Amino acid sequence: MISKTTIDQVYETARLEEVIGDFVQLKKSGSNFKGLSPFSDERTPSFMVSPVKQIWKDFSSGKGGNVVAFLMEHEHFTYPEAIKYLAKKYNIEIEETEQTDEQKEQANERESMFLVSEYANTYFIKTLWETEPGKAIALSYFKERGFTDETIKKFGLGFNPNEWEAFTKSALDNGYQLEYLAKTGLTIVKEHAEGETKKFDRFKGRVMFPIHSMSGRVLGFGGRILTNDKKAAKYLNSPESNIYHKSKVLYGIYYAKKAIAKEDRCYLVEGYTDVIQMHQRGIENVVSSSGTALTPEQIRLINRLTKNITVLFDGDAAGLRASLRGIDLILEQGMNVKVCSFPEGEDPDSFAKNNAYEDVVLYLEENAKDFIQFKTSLLAEEAANDPIKRADTVRDIVNSISKIPDQIQKEIYIQECAKIMQISEEVLYNTLAQIDKKGAADANKKIKQEQKAFEVVKNDQVVEKVDVQYELERKIIGILILYGFESDEFEDLVLRENDEGDLVMTSELSTLKVFEKIFLNLQEDEVEFTNETFRKVYFQLISEMNEKDSFQIKDFVNNLSQDYTNEVTSILMEEEKYDIHDWERKDIYPKMKRNSLVQLVDETVLTLRSFLVKKVVSSLQNKTLQNEDNSEILKEINDYNNLHVLLNKRLGRVLSF
Template structure:
């Protein structure tokens, strides 16, 4: 159920960014801000900045940014409401639910909460069965002990045992007040076909692996049979429910997320026991795909914590080839991929038990290979003396390279592929271009947008002609719009005169401008709407909005990596001009720069219109567009003169 706005507002007003972040990393003051090594990526020099004055954080290494709420959501991997509840508990704030919700929303919320509760009940029962019953200890616990699982690791993963009974869980859940309806929806019991009155436990006589969500809540189970009954599957899993979508979940992600961040790498394995065994070996940054083929959402989940994945394969060449699709999906998802192969007949679980923790870790370190070298080696033996198979190996490798979305990374891998395949680079590049062209045609490919605006500082030398800059006019305009938004949000509430605020002056001058960037147009519209409501927005106003895009962009606009030391003036008497020393002049200049960029775009469009009119042979249209062009260039010259710009185009 949604939280009341009063609760959300109380939490937002009470939280302190320094206090919240200090729970996770050690902050050190440097100047006005606090600094630490980023908890979201692996780094040696601190680039993670916390601003107590602005109540924001920004990592200048990986780009992570946000406020206190966003930090808790990202570091814990939880949603907005869960972050509010967690911070409310930290600060002793009473949580109130929103009463203005529909009956359907209430029903959906209650069902989800009931599913969480009943799954937690089942987890506790399975754990209790394992520890406190003769059957659980003699069968389930013995199995885990044989695999080397100690009590600490059993507790860490909530491993359990389902009694070999048709209705043990069903009866226990009913006694605890859980209805058959919620037990059926949670996939914990089944009902007999043709006789709905007969219900029985889904999991019976099996060891149980609890599947947790990112916040650590039990949401589903995987269960393994220990007998040789060939009529039953070795593993059975919970069905899809309102709280469990197997394509969105990775087994072990809750236990692994911090280690994945700190190690900046995620080991990807196949089974539950592989994950647990690797934790026993001291390797915690490991997950499994929960008994399903790897999915796009699972890849996105990994990418939230790292860009690097190492896939661990059993020593079976045929099985590896059958699962290579997973590597291509990881590459397509923008991840850097390596692979490790274990000796024939071994998987991570069996190999770690065979050689011990130290040798196992050493094997991972020594045998991690880039996906290209891995693929080349995989096909090398069978294609050594067969030209046709060798050509197929080249295609297999290049098809994987084609999945990489970043052009620069692709070009590096083209060179490496050519070296390993002992072929001319041009041949590999030609094959790559064929694959890319075919993919573009099949997907009705469209040219990408110009991309993000150029970095800050673009306008330091206004004399640089646009055609000499290696960026488009649209990008230049968007960059100037960004600068205008930065000025408006950072200083809009300041005054340029006794009666006029920066924002009023700025809005009067650019009220007829339509921003090229939809995001900056939204920010500008939000600013004007706030003024109409009698609010003079400051950065905090935007940071507290529920619009995550606006919030993120505003934080990027106001975050500064470097602050000038106060000692320059206090101790050394060195004075420098800053943009806020004369906001009237600063604002005037930025307004002129924005208008100039708009005019430049209009000039470019007019030139294009003239060319098209000439191709059509329409002299009247050519004349009209030429008149427009003369007027635009005249306005452009006036603005350039005021800015002291020699040439703008």
């Protein structure tokens, strides 16, 4: 278990905007930051980070919380893993007690798979540097590729011995379960008819490339064979598992994320060694799709950090054509694409290895073409003087332009294409319109098919009523957290009988803290919160504010149970959502709560009291239907009605400020 001292130090040191900035490109928006949601597919920012409150809110998915909640949601960390990640990031020494065997057994499946992968990575590294076969075969291979010791260690490169079960035996001897070795794909298990179980290493005799998540966790491995066995695949990847989904992972993203955000550009290459060699040369904003076809999920991973991608191709013409499909996918995500190909016979690995940093940077700057120029020159060269092929080329290029969501960009690219292909813009616009029309028709057809598949008999629609008490309780929690410790002059309402025996409302001015004002008013009417979350949060707030000399929002949220964090974050970020739309740039100024604190408190408390009185009256009226003698009940109803009238008169005064 991690000590409370360590946890407190982590919360005190960690900066939410810095941690989230490692995963999402954040831009300043007033006193906050905003960015694209890392939890949903979107093109306009709905993700908000508040450095002051040290909380985040994703308005597209409804998720929110503090720095630990983000890591638990985004990286699927357990609470201890999130604390350890932050401690490592901020160089905080972790104090913890030894886990018992029982606690280890209780670790969930994903955590167990991560532990196995981390052990495998450690084992492969140790085998590379500390065994004779590792040094003689694998280390020599890496050195031949031009990798320095520093680079090999940075990327955690390793070696699995050329033995059937060297790794598996070591893992089992160290207490790791065969179940998780099999589920991660590190060990292949085969059951024979006689009931005998055979197990052997998947990556036998291969140099190892660990594949990391954006936060640095080992998800899987790529292994390259070093022998001339023609029956074995040259490269072998971990199979799909509960922690490794190759379509959602980019090799090198952990090492490249900061450079991508800083340079506001990502270089996309094909293989592991391309990434490593470019890093070694000093160009660190490089990732690879690991030899698999590029996917929308991988593109969205880059999109969180930058809008600009430069795809680096080998000089192989066949490879260039095959990779053009990936460009269309990038365009669909609304990103800016450039393409750079290397001289024939060269790839990013060899070019970075054989040229100085300045020469590589200069080459990329001078040879990176806009996708339309690149695709046009490539396809036009193939079409040559063949009119049919030329027409197909134009159609192919316009089809790529149709993928772009931004209309202005579309128009610019149409003009560019018309100039290069020497064809009228009108023809290209007509072709584009036809493609867009077909796309819309296909989309409508798909929607209709989905509707048909889930056809439901329509009943008379019932409009869902607003839960007034829920909204008012929610509003009170928000006021308490944001302004509870502030003092102001309040007009207290006191009910007194006049000379005629009627109840009249009199007012008395007093200076109170906001939480005191709310607590006293709710106690006066013996009001209890009906929502369980709000009730527990309310008592925790009142207790802390009564006992402490100061109140910090981030400390309160950090100590809050995870069950309540999402609801509380939604309340706290209510006003921040206006920043997402930049209303002030459109001369629209949303009214902020702090501008009239006394009015806000009075209005909310009075409205709740008035609502509850109305509920009591309704309940009493129902009782009159069940009794013969209703004189006492009617008198009570009359008293409550008078109170309701007085409260509403007072409420009218508050609203007219």
